[in-house]
Amino acid sequence: MLAELTHACPLRCPYCSNPTELAARSSELSTAEWERILGEAAALGVVHAHLSGGEPLLRRDLARIVAAADREGVYTQLVTSGVGLTERRLGELAAAGLRSVQLSVQAATQGESDGIAGVRAFARKERAAAVVTASGLPLGLNVVLHRANLDAVGEIIELGLAWGVERIELANTQFYGWGLLNRAALLPTREQLARAEAIVQKYREKTDVELIWVIPDYFDGVPKPCMGGWGAISITVAPDGRVLPCPAAYDLPLDVPNARDRSLRWIWEHSPAFNAYRGTAWMPEPCASCPRKELDFGGCRCQAYALTGDAARTDPACGLSPDHHLIKGLAGGGAWTFREAAPPVRGA
């Protein structure tokens, strides 16, 4: 389960995975609502919760949310920018049962990282990493890769090794929401990707640190098996209680259920949104007769919708899609648009 506790964030990364329409702070779920939702999640079979945002540390009740998850036997990982992660705050969270921390960085150096984040945060990230490793909790690094930082992937890995992380997730930008808005500025060249992948491979041979390479589906002609299938293994709860099969699905034309109105079990089992693209019966050709349909599940519904206006089409990232021309041969370059740091005030 991905729990987006708030969409507010001190960072303004132009590929932010939050929706372009951020949930207002005044609409956020209360502590008691999160406690109830985590209980429902555990009963449904959720064993893993990524406490994410925005910046989850902006929720002053974060330790109570962690404690609620822990009581239900749900394993929690904090997904953070590091801003606000002091020794005292981490101590509180660890005491409440937090198991693991995933820290984002934007690039390998202060200047580049802050340039992408749109705010000075690198020094605070470095301190946050030190606080986590000193606490003994496992630390993972998460870096979104794109045109402006792919060439420094070796330096990024070195940074992670120097900070004492156990895992580095090198996630090539996925193009929906903010990422799609900034696609031209973020889109790497095929050569950049090939060089970066070779460097990652080289590091895999010389370090124990786990290096996860999230594939850039625009280039391979093979769609990603998005979320392991729609409504198959993952559930996202938004700051305002909306529940989605995937954090990129905010914009799909779905009747989005809300945990304020319905139980997670009903939402998972019966809501039209979770059943819309479940299984393989919804698939059009070429997916319906494709031998890979149980492997990649037709690719990403959000990408199909963003690029074709129809979420039920084959993902255009697939080389067999009739819409593949939409992404083939796209050239990158240009300036980017930062996301807003704070969600708008409701009614404004």
Place this chain on the structure above:
Amino acid sequence: MTRPPTGEAESPAGGVAWQPALARSALLRRDPVRQADLLIVPERIVVLNEEAAAIVALCDGERTVAGIVAGVLARFPGGTEADVVEFLDRIRAEGWLR
């Protein structure tokens, strides 16, 4: 992995005096929904069979490898010492035991 195991000087992980314990990032739990034993780690959930779960449950930081082998074979007479040791080494290599 990146952090030395506690008491490394006396019982290096993988050595004869090693007293395996779950890494702080790993949680063993019975999942009533799936009716299965799960080992939960930061980005993964590993479904354990009965014997594997019994091995992990004995990794309490006090028992030695020999103690764990004895405990497991008492419950699963069909198993072998080599299997248990190999499994312990494998999950240590994943960073889930210290």
